[in-house]
Amino acid sequence: MPDQLLAELREALGTKSVSFGGAAQLLYSRDSSVFPGGQPGPVCFPETTEQVVACVQAAVNHNRSFVPRGAGTGLAGGAIPCDDPVMIVTTRMNKILEVDKQKQFAWVEPGVINLDLSRYLLGTGLHFAPDPSSQQSCTIGGNVANNSGGPHCLAYGVTSAHILAVEVVLPDASVAVFGDPEGPAGGYDLRGAFVGGEGTLGVATRVAVRLTPDPPAVRTMLLDYQDVGTAADTVSAIIGAGIVPAAIEMMDQKVIEVVEKFIKVGYPQDAAAVLIVEVDGLIDGVEHEVERITEIALACGTRTVRVAADEEERARIWKGRKNAFGAIAQVKPGYYLHDTVIPRTKLTEVINKVYETAERYDLLVMNVFHAGDGNLHPLLIFDPQEEGIMDRVLAAGEEIVQTSLDAGGVLSGEHGIGLEKRRFMDRLFSENDLDAQAKLRHTFDPDERANPHKVLPGGSSCAEINHMDKPPEGTWV
Amino acid sequence: MGMNALEEFRQSVGPHGPVAVVGGRTRWHLGGSIDPQARLITAPQGIEALDPSEMTVSLGAGTPLDMLDKALAEHGQEVALAGPPGATVGGALAVGHDSLRRRRIGSARDVLLQANYVDAQGELIKAGGPTVKNVTGYDLCRLLVGSLGTLGFFGSVILRTRPRPEITMWLSGPTKPECFLTEIYRPATILWDGKQTAVCLEGYQEDVEKQAQKLHALGLETSSDLCPMVLPPHRQRLNGGPLKNGTVADVGSSVLYGPQPAEAPETTPGVQRVVDRLRHQFDPEGRLNPGRNPQRMST
Numbered sequence: 001m002p003d004q005l006l007a008e009l010r011e012a013l014g015t016k017s018v019s020f021g022g023a024a025q026l027l028y029s030r031d032s033s034v035f036p037g038g039q040p041g042p043v044c045f046p047e048t049t050e051q052v053v054a055c056v057q058a059a060v061n062h063n064r065s066f067v068p069r070g071a072g073t074g075l076a077g078g079a080i081p082c083d084d085p086v087m088i089v090t091t092r093m094n095k096i097l098e099v100d101k102q103k104q105f106a107w108v109e110p111g112v113i114n115l116d117l118s119r120y121l122l123g124t125g126l127h128f129a130p131d132p133s134s135q136q137s138c139t140i141g142g143n144v145a146n147n148s149g150g151p152h153c154l155a156y157g158v159t160s161a162h163i164l165a166v167e168v169v170l171p172d173a174s175v176a177v178f179g180d181p182e183g184p185a186g187g188y189d190l191r192g193a194f195v196g197g198e199g200t201l202g203v204a205t206r207v208a209v210r211l212t213p214d215p216p217a218v219r220t221m222l223l224d225y226q227d228v229g230t231a232a233d234t235v236s237a238i239i240g241a242g243i244v245p246a247a248i249e250m251m252d253q254k255v256i257e258v259v260e261k262f263i264k265v266g267y268p269q270d271a272a273a274v275l276i277v278e279v280d281g282l283i284d285g286v287e288h289e290v291e292r293i294t295e296i297a298l299a300c301g302t303r304t305v306r307v308a309a310d311e312e313e314r315a316r317i318w319k320g321r322k323n324a325f326g327a328i329a330q331v332k333p334g335y336y337l338h339d340t341v342i343p344r345t346k347l348t349e350v351i352n353k354v355y356e357t358a359e360r361y362d363l364l365v366m367n368v369f370h371a372g373d374g375n376l377h378p379l380l381i382f383d384p385q386e387e388g389i390m391d392r393v394l395a396a397g398e399e400i401v402q403t404s405l406d407a408g409g410v411l412s413g414e415h416g417i418g419l420e421k422r423r424f425m426d427r428l429f430s431e432n433d434l435d436a437q438a439k440l441r442h443t444f445d446p447d448e449r450a451n452p453h454k455v456l457p458g459g460s461s462c463a464e465i466n467h468m469d470k471p472p473e474g475t476w477v
Numbered sequence: 478m479g480m481n482a483l484e485e486f487r488q489s490v491g492p493h494g495p496v497a498v499v500g501g502r503t504r505w506h507l508g509g510s511i512d513p514q515a516r517l518i519t520a521p522q523g524i525e526a527l528d529p530s531e532m533t534v535s536l537g538a539g540t541p542l543d544m545l546d547k548a549l550a551e552h553g554q555e556v557a558l559a560g561p562p563g564a565t566v567g568g569a570l571a572v573g574h575d576s577l578r579r580r581r582i583g584s585a586r587d588v589l590l591q592a593n594y595v596d597a598q599g600e601l602i603k604a605g606g607p608t609v610k611n612v613t614g615y616d617l618c619r620l621l622v623g624s625l626g627t628l629g630f631f632g633s634v635i636l637r638t639r640p641r642p643e644i645t646m647w648l649s650g651p652t653k654p655e656c657f658l659t660e661i662y663r664p665a666t667i668l669w670d671g672k673q674t675a676v677c678l679e680g681y682q683e684d685v686e687k688q689a690q691k692l693h694a695l696g697l698e699t700s701s702d703l704c705p706m707v708l709p710p711h712r713q714r715l716n717g718g719p720l721k722n723g724t725v726a727d728v729g730s731s732v733l734y735g736p737q738p739a740e741a742p743e744t745t746p747g748v749q750r751v752v753d754r755l756r757h758q759f760d761p762e763g764r765l766n767p768g769r770n771p772q773r774m775s776t
Binding site for chain 2: 104125147153161186197216236239283341370373409410413414416421430434436440444
């Protein structure tokens with residue numbers, strides 16, 4: 001560790017805003033993927049754009065890489081440090097700078113927590129639409145980096161559709177603003193290219209988010225099924241009928257069982273699957289859609305349709321979904337989760353293959369996912385102490401990925417590629433396709449200084465990540 | 478339209494010499510005029526697959542937008558792209574202008590799910606994927622939309638579709654937009670020419686009628702299902718202040734329509750550096766659509 005780099009960073013940020021060694025080194029070595037972690041260099045907590053510039057400039061001066069990081073809730077290893085980087089943690093940049101209700105946008109700093117922004121906006125009649133499951137702790141900067149999703153992205157679109165402009169400190173320490181908070185900017189859509197860059201294109205230091213008017217009416221429905229296939233057919237039938245609900249979420253029997261044990265929310269315990277369907281908008285349209293969805297669902301073979309009578313019942317239906325992952329942890333301590341997206345008309349076929357795969361490898365599998373847009377989250381549940389279990393889990397996981405790709409799907413709907421899925425990228429893209437993606441990366445970062453060894457496969461010289469291409473024993477991702 | 482058409486298109490682009498792709502020539506001079514030395518080629522046409530239950534359509538980029546709209550209308554669907562009569566899908570994507578109905582149907586930049594495009598080396602490249610949700614790798618699709626074909630030529634594309642509204646209703650009158658902005662929920666369009674407002678409401682009939690009643694009470698009258706205002710031909714950035722005669726503001730999008738072409742806002746040095754690297758990475762010889770530059774588009 002060259003003292004000069006540390007001294008330069010402490011000079012720019014103040015001693016208390018740069019940590020090195022000790023607890024910080026351990027804490028910032030990993031993210032929520034529970035990969036074993038890398039080796040961070042100095043961990044910086046800038047509070048202004050100028051301080052972020054200083055961090056990046058110091059990395060440039062000392063020919064070091066840097067890794068931008070929000071709350072570290074990513075599930076694909078995207079914030080894990082490689083090549084002893086300067087860590088740029090944006091959690092202290094947590095101010096909501098401006099809310100323009102008339103023009104329906106807000107400028108926020110990247111460390112603002114997603115749910116804090118929603119709470120701040122309560123009563124304004126506006127909200128920020130992306131609602132990832134980690135919204136209680138994930139940051140807007142992280143949402144931008146991962147182009148995050150969430151249940152309500154079915155009707156409202158993923159994060160990119162809600163980012164109007166972004167101020168970025170580029171990997172050469174220069175600053176640029178991409179996009180325009182007030183409308184479509186002319187010129188190349190560098191804003192669109194930056195969103196979803198997983199921290200490899202620079203550090204977002206201010207973000208202009210689109211604010212969406214709150215819907216005047218919302219109805220939440222719980223549909224239950226005697227088999228998963230009928231639930232999947234219902235999803236296709238609703239969309240095929242020209243209705244795009246705000247959200248359609250599916251949970252299978254095993255998830256229902258553990259959720260009901262964990263928190264009693266009233267899901268039918270003998271159901272093979274339930275769907276949560278939410279519609280919103282103006283009241284007459286909403287009532288019309290509830291009626292149409294009920295008709296479609298019953299015609300498809302849905303056992304019962306329950307429409308939440310009030311806000312309390314609606315909250316209870318969602319509480320089960322939002323706490324599903326916590327509930328699953330009570331069954332076995334480890335889980336391995338994929339995030340593939342498939343054409344929604346292939347849901348039945350692919351889910352059946354997921355069950356077959358799990359059975360063949362003698363593993364427990366649970367499904368809780370965004371059915372409306374075909375974004376699967378199959379969880380392989382296991383006890384990492386069981387001998388030889390990881391080989392089976394990894395082999396089954398890889399087979400599930402391949403099943404999704406064979407069905408015409410893609411690797412990730414909302415978690416990103418990070419370290420975890422780099423090795424699968426060439427199954428979806430040719431060498432030329434990947435070269436084109438590298439051109440986008442090199443447009444922003446010709447030296448590959450920002451968050452190296454992420455997203456694109458190959459070229460790894462980072463010793464600590466070679467074993468990270470596969471999750472090690474006892475981890476869940 | 479199959480792989481053969483795509484391969485023929487790839488060969489027509491080739492790896493050498495200036496080349497330009499022609500759509501409907503409806504916005505041919507936007508962002509600069511094509512170098513006359515460039516060979517002119519056209520992209521494949523035809524709808525390959527249309528699946529309302531997937532909310533996707535797969536087609537050749539040379540397909541006329543109105544042909545696509547007609548085919549989608551038969552299934553009660555539409556795409557959030559717009560262009561003058563004769564415009565092609567590839568052209569609408571290359572220009573990247575939002576529909577006037579953006580408030581309701583979303584941005585042109587969110588429509589493209591997958592692009593099979595030919596790059597400056599003459600290689601066929603796949604960007605994105607066929608599903609409605611996808612964060613697998615870098616977002617080349619959003620970068621290509623609005624790039625005026627300077628980074629690659631669309632051969633075939635997969636687009637996100639959406640259900641058409643049950644009814645569309647335009648209202649107009651002398652009421653200023655700020656008088657009713659908070660009264661109605663997500664109108665599709667609000668236009669203001671300094672004297673008159675035109676509002677487009679869309680959705681289910683009962684909802685639209687109730688919203689219209691609120692606007693009637695504020696002095697607007699129902700006109701028809703077509704836009705009652707004639708939009709001047711040139712777009713520019715709306716910069717506050719009173720509107721000049723003969724201009725129309727698209728309220729909420731900061732786009733102003735005027736009778737004369739407007740200068741593009743100056744690109745900041747920080748953005749220009751990235752643009753220069755972008756051009757160098759994707760087309761170092763500047764052979765694709767030479768003469769056109771998205772930074773010279775005013776919005």
